[in-house]
Amino acid sequence: MARVPTHVAWQRRMLLGLFGLSAAVAVVVVLSAAVLAMKG
């Protein structure tokens, strides 16, 4: 089975960071939308 090269390992950590950022953004977006919907 193929082994993860060092450069792929590093890039995957970057991708994971991007995913974490996406999750945070999504939570903020959904909660803001919910609050706005309740106020509206």
Place this chain on the structure above:
Amino acid sequence: MNVTTEDGPLSGVTSENADEHLAALFSGPWWASVLLVLLVLQTPVVVYNLLRSAPVAYVRFVASTGRAVGPWTSGAADPRLLPPGGAQPAYRSYWAGQAWVDVVVAARAGLVELWRRAVDVWVRDRLMRLWSPYRTPYQLRGSGEVFFRRTFVFGVAAGALLGTLAAAVTAVVTLVVFGTLAAAVCLGLTLAVLAVRGLDGARLTVGRIRMKCPHPGCYRSVALPVYRCPRCRAAHRALRPGGYGVLRRVCGCEQRLPTGFLTGRHRLDAECPVCSLPLPDGLGSARLVHVPLIGGTSAGKTMLVQAMVTGLFGRAAAGELSVRWARDEDRREYEHGASRLASGGVPAKTTAVLPTAVMLDVRGRRRRRLLYLYDPRGENIESAQRLREQEYLAHADAVLLVVDVLADPAVTARLTPDERGRAAGASPAGESPMDTYDRLTGELAAMSGRRRRTPVAVVVTKRDVLLDLGSLPTLDEDVAAWLRVVGLENLVRGLEHDFGASLFTSLSAWDAVGTSARAGERRRAAEPVLWLLGRSGLRPRKMRRPVASGRIPPRPTTDPGVAESS
């Protein structure tokens, strides 16, 4: 009592009216009233289960997706890795392929986890347990307890469903943002590829750097050399910013390779993509200056190359220049020639049908040049057909005309019989320099098409012999005038007319590199090649600027035997 609210959704509804509405709700059959009460009681159950299931489901989604992005430890086994190879023996850039595989796999894992949690955890586990009349496989619950538990199963199911839906919506938003960010990274890298390629192209254009193969039979322009991986020697035929990396790429052996000049690609071993022979070190990092030596057989071209190279290294030792060999083969050949000269011999006669350029990396005050010195055998110059086969002449940035006046009948006619004997002992060239020049000028115009802009350095060789011939005027610093006097006026006039600029000088290569070499002559040996390099913009650190303007103003020089016209 008649209380009226002033605003809000209950505006205009009095407590009396409310009582009437409530009475109306319970005016139906008894079971409807019971159902209504149960529904009202379900509301907190729904809200509780929604608030409980949504964050847990979302956190599980995030954790599963994040885990599926990995493994991110080097050396870990991973079946979904894209193997290196394809058009190039390298890994494609992570963001050009593998990242999207990872994104899709991770997103699928996250959504599957969300679904699995909704179905397995809530429906199959909690709701079924809530609905089941059994406390244990062998113990039934009481009917009252069963009724009570089943009463709330709908609220729990509705809460779990709504919570899972909320988590799913957030998950979808997360994946959209994730995909957008990943696409933005890819777009940024694509723009970076275009920018780096543009910068590299601009550097080549502004620096007028055109890569050429120095090997006989090829001499082709090289748009992009084939580079060898220093670890596994794999051939990378398109080592430039692109789908395999912007500034660097990773070879199949995991060696990182620079993809452009900025990151040091020119320091890799390079080969010609046409003939597969090695290209000089540093090709593409500096402008090339192609200088063919033109002269008949035995005119002294090889000795002149030896003397010029020695002179250049002498000047480098004096701090005027930095000079280094661009190929080890050239260094070895030079050292071999030097050892022959040191033992009283002469360099071996050039026998190669087509010459391989002697390549030197020369750095002046601010600029660098990669000097290609072509030393063809005289026979190649002595017929128009063979001269046409010298394809490197098409790239000539300058010409070094090697003039052996002892081969000219007009000169030898002036000599006494004794002097003729001494001249014959100096192995005169096979044909008059005028004949060589006539052939050269026509072919050069046809091959390069820019003869009028090409500078020419004329070196009268065998100066030590010429100074010893009393019938000839003394060969002083005005070499052009001396050539006119000895009967080669047509040659001087033709050179001044046909070429953009010309330098006339004389040299005894033997006095520069022979057993009784003199430092002054050795220093002067580099003069013609330095002048030609100066025409390409390279200035030695301590050298005066040569005259740059006009056609043929003589350049004052302190060195005897050197005169320039342009």
